[in-house]
Amino acid sequence: MNLIIEENLSGEIPVTRVCGCGNFSVAKTFDCGQTFRFSPVDGDPSTVRGTAFGRTVTFRQTDCESDSFSIIGSDKAGFDSLWRSYLDLDTDCAEADSAILNAMPTPAAREAMRTAVEYGSGIHILRQDPWETTVSFLVSQNNNIPRIRAILDRLCRTCAARNDSPNPADPPFPTPDDLIRLGEDGLFRLKTGYRAAYLFDAAVKFRSGEVKPDEIRNCPDSARCTEMISKIKGVGPKVAACILLFGFHKTEAFPVDVWMKRALARRFPNGFDPKPLGKWQGLAQQYLYYAERWSKDE
DNA sequence: TGCCAGGGCGCCG
DNA sequence: CGGCGCCATGGC
Numbered sequence: 001m002n003l004i005i006e007e008n009l010s011g012e013i014p015v016t017r018v019c020g021c022g023n024f025s026v027a028k029t030f031d032c033g034q035t036f037r038f039s040p041v042d043g044d045p046s047t048v049r050g051t052a053f054g055r056t057v058t059f060r061q062t063d064c065e066s067d068s069f070s071i072i073g074s075d076k077a078g079f080d081s082l083w084r085s086y087l088d089l090d091t092d093c094a095e096a097d098s099a100i101l102n103a104m105p106t107p108a109a110r111e112a113m114r115t116a117v118e119y120g121s122g123i124h125i126l127r128q129d130p131w132e133t134t135v136s137f138l139v140s141q142n143n144n145i146p147r148i149r150a151i152l153d154r155l156c157r158t159c160a161a162r163n164d165s166p167n168p169a170d171p172p173f174p175t176p177d178d179l180i181r182l183g184e185d186g187l188f189r190l191k192t193g194y195r196a197a198y199l200f201d202a203a204v205k206f207r208s209g210e211v212k213p214d215e216i217r218n219c220p221d222s223a224r225c226t227e228m229i230s231k232i233k234g235v236g237p238k239v240a241a242c243i244l245l246f247g248f249h250k251t252e253a254f255p256v257d258v259w260m261k262r263a264l265a266r267r268f269p270n271g272f273d274p275k276p277l278g279k280w281q282g283l284a285q286q287y288l289y290y291a292e293r294w295s296k297d298e
Numbered sequence: 299t300g301c302c303a304g305g306g307c308g309c310c311g
Numbered sequence: 312c313g314g315c316g317c318c319a320t321g322g323c
Contacts, residue, residue, distance in 0.1 A: 033304055034304095137304075140303090140304050140305085141303095141304080141305040141306065142302090142303060142304095142305050142306080142318080142319090142320095143303055143304080143305090143319095143320080143321095144302075144303035144304085144320095144321085144322080145303080145304075146303095146321090146322080147303080147320070147321065147322085148303090148304085150321095151320095188319090191319080191320065191321090192319080192320090193318075193319030193320055194306095194317090194318045194319055194320095195318095195319080196319095198306090233306090233307085234305085234306065234307085235306085236305060236306045236307085237305090237306090238304070238305060238306085239304085239305070239306080242304070255304070256304090257303090257304035257305080258302085258303075258304075258305090259303095259304065260304080289304075293304095
């Protein structure tokens with residue numbers, strides 16, 4: 001993607017403006033349930049603030065913007081070294097959308113997919129941290145999004161306070177060692193419920209090397225990737241798919257939760273096989289999920 | 299009050 | 312292998 005980057009360092013906080021980003025949508029990307037650590041500012045879903053990889057920024061897209069947005073709290077170097085990759089700005093939405101539609105086996109299936117593509121286009125699959133993603137989607141199981149956010153926020157704040165973190169208002173995501181120090185009982189007291197044991201097991205296995213993120217990242221076989229991440233207690237097929245998609249950018253993953261079951265049953269009464277979508281399975285899944293959750297019509 | 303939420307485990311047939 | 316109850320919690 002040929003991006004034009006303008007850096008403004010005149011104010012107290014650095015601002016980087018990104019132009020030529022296709023139809024990347026801040027609102028859709030941060031409201032499609034792939035990350036729980038960014039929140040709208042002043043109730044505006046197109047302006048979100050949060051922390052990733054220990055850096056806190058605000059992504060802002062105004063009403064009259066479609067091909068551009070601003071990053072408040074990052075200079076150009078920060079954009080080059082992190083946010084360009086994090087936001088996956090080098091994937092072309094238009095190319096993805098036509099590939100998804102062309103992969104549909106029948107005209108009826110293509111039409112059923114088209115409205116979801118039109119509704120969700122602009123979503124990017126974020127390149128999140130594998131450990132943070134693992135914790136997030138362990139917490140997500142049999143849970144709803146507001147409560148997932150609340151639990152993760154408590155977890156971050158509690159660990160930051162324990163570590164005497166320099167900026168407790170924007171706490172970083174805790175490490176495996178942080179969770180081990182909390183202990184299973186400490187995790188339970190943060191209202192994680194029966195997932196406390198899962199979170200503790202994940203921390204132990206990331207810490208010990210029984211689960212190796214680099215090995216998963218470098219493994220091209222999605223079945224083997226699923227096998228490796230599923231060593232963690234509480235990681236079943238759905239959570240594994242989310243971790244692979246959002247934490248390792250394995251875009252051939254296709255998570256199916258209760259919303260997706262509804263979406264697939266409604267749009268594809270004759271069944272749906274995601275495999276022909278190849279590397280676009282993950283994005284197509286996000287389109288279907290987002291449309292099912294938020295689209296008022298259809 | 300019961301049902302639902304980006305499910306998985308253990309057990310049972 | 313498939314089905315089913317259970318697992319904490321909070322909003323509705």
